[in-house]
Amino acid sequence: MNANEEEWNMLKKVQQADFVVVELTLYTDTHPNDIEALKQWRDAIKEASRVRREYEARFGPLSLLSVPSSQALDVGWRWSNTPWPWQR
Amino acid sequence: MWVYEKKLLYPVEVTTCNPMLAKYLMEQYGGADGELAAALRYMNQRYTVPDTVIGVLTDISTEEFSHLEMLATMIYKLTKDATPEQLEKAGLGAHFVNHGHSLFYNNAGGVPFTSTYIQSKGDPIADLYEDIAAEEKARATYQWLIDISDDPGVTDALRFLRERENVHSLRFRESVEILKDERDRKKIF
Numbered sequence: 001m002n003a004n005e006e007e008w009n010m011l012k013k014v015q016q017a018d019f020v021v022v023e024l025t026l027y028t029d030t031h032p033n034d035i036e037a038l039k040q041w042r043d044a045i046k047e048a049s050r051v052r053r054e055y056e057a058r059f060g061p062l063s064l065l066s067v068p069s070s071q072a073l074d075v076g077w078r079w080s081n082t083p084w085p086w087q088r
Numbered sequence: 089m090w091v092y093e094k095k096l097l098y099p100v101e102v103t104t105c106n107p108m109l110a111k112y113l114m115e116q117y118g119g120a121d122g123e124l125a126a127a128l129r130y131m132n133q134r135y136t137v138p139d140t141v142i143g144v145l146t147d148i149s150t151e152e153f154s155h156l157e158m159l160a161t162m163i164y165k166l167t168k169d170a171t172p173e174q175l176e177k178a179g180l181g182a183h184f185v186n187h188g189h190s191l192f193y194n195n196a197g198g199v200p201f202t203s204t205y206i207q208s209k210g211d212p213i214a215d216l217y218e219d220i221a222a223e224e225k226a227r228a229t230y231q232w233l234i235d236i237s238d239d240p241g242v243t244d245a246l247r248f249l250r251e252r253e254n255v256h257s258l259r260f261r262e263s264v265e266i267l268k269d270e271r272d273r274k275k276i277f
Contacts, residue, residue: 015095022097022151026255029144030262062094085096086161 008088010055014062017048090150097154098248101241102165107178109239110166111196116233116249117159118193118201121225127152129206130219137212140270141263145219148256155249162242163191216264223257 024041031037056066060077068077116122130149134142167175167189175184182198193201209215230250237243 011095012099015099025147026144026259029147030259030266063091065091085094086164
C-alpha cells in the first residue's frame, strides 16, 4: 500500500466514524430521553476522536479545531495545502 | 459559527467525464427541492421554532450543506475535463457561455436558484410539514437520478443521499409529534 492509498483509507475511517456521530446526534435530538442512544452517542464521539487523532498525527489536521503536530508542520503540512475534498 | 472540515460527509468517486449526468445533478444543487434550498430553509426556520426542535433543524441544515458539497464535487469532477463541444452536446452550452467551467446554483433546466422555493411561516407545524415534504421530494429526485445515472461512483453517492433524506424525513415527523405532545400537555394543565 502506498502512502496515498493509506491516507485515503484512513480518511475513509474518519468519515465512517464521524458519520456515526452525525446519525446518532440527529436521533438523540428527537429522542433526548433514550439513555441507550445517549450512551452510544457518547461512545461514537470518543471513537471518532480516536480515529481522527490517528489520521491527523500522520497527515495533519482536517479542521482548525485540531493542533497541528510539529511533525506535520516539519514535513510541510499547511492548512491551505491541496487536495481539497473535490480535488481527490 | 461553523468550522470547515477538509473532507466530505461521504466519499465521492467519479469514473469518467460525463457532463450530461452533471447537468441532471444540478437539480439537487440549485433546484427547488435541492440541497441549497433545504439547507437555507432549515437554517432560517430554526430561530422561531420551539426550543425542543431547534437542534434537529440546526443539525439537519448543517448536514444539508455537506450534501451540497458532495453534489458540487460530483458536478465539478464530471465536467472539469469536458471540452466546450462536449458541454454543448450535453446541453450545457448556455451554462458554459455564462459560467465557463465554474459551478452555479441552477436546476437541471438551467433555471437559477430563487428563495421563492422555500418558506418560513413563523408557525412551527406548518414549517415542519414543509420540511417533511421537502425531504420526500428530494428523496424522489434522488431516485430519478439513480435511475438515470450511468456512473457507478455517482450512483453510490446518490444512494447514500437518498437514504439520508429518509432519515431526515423521519426526524422531522418525530419533531411534529414532539410539538403536538407539548401542545396537548399545555391544554391539560
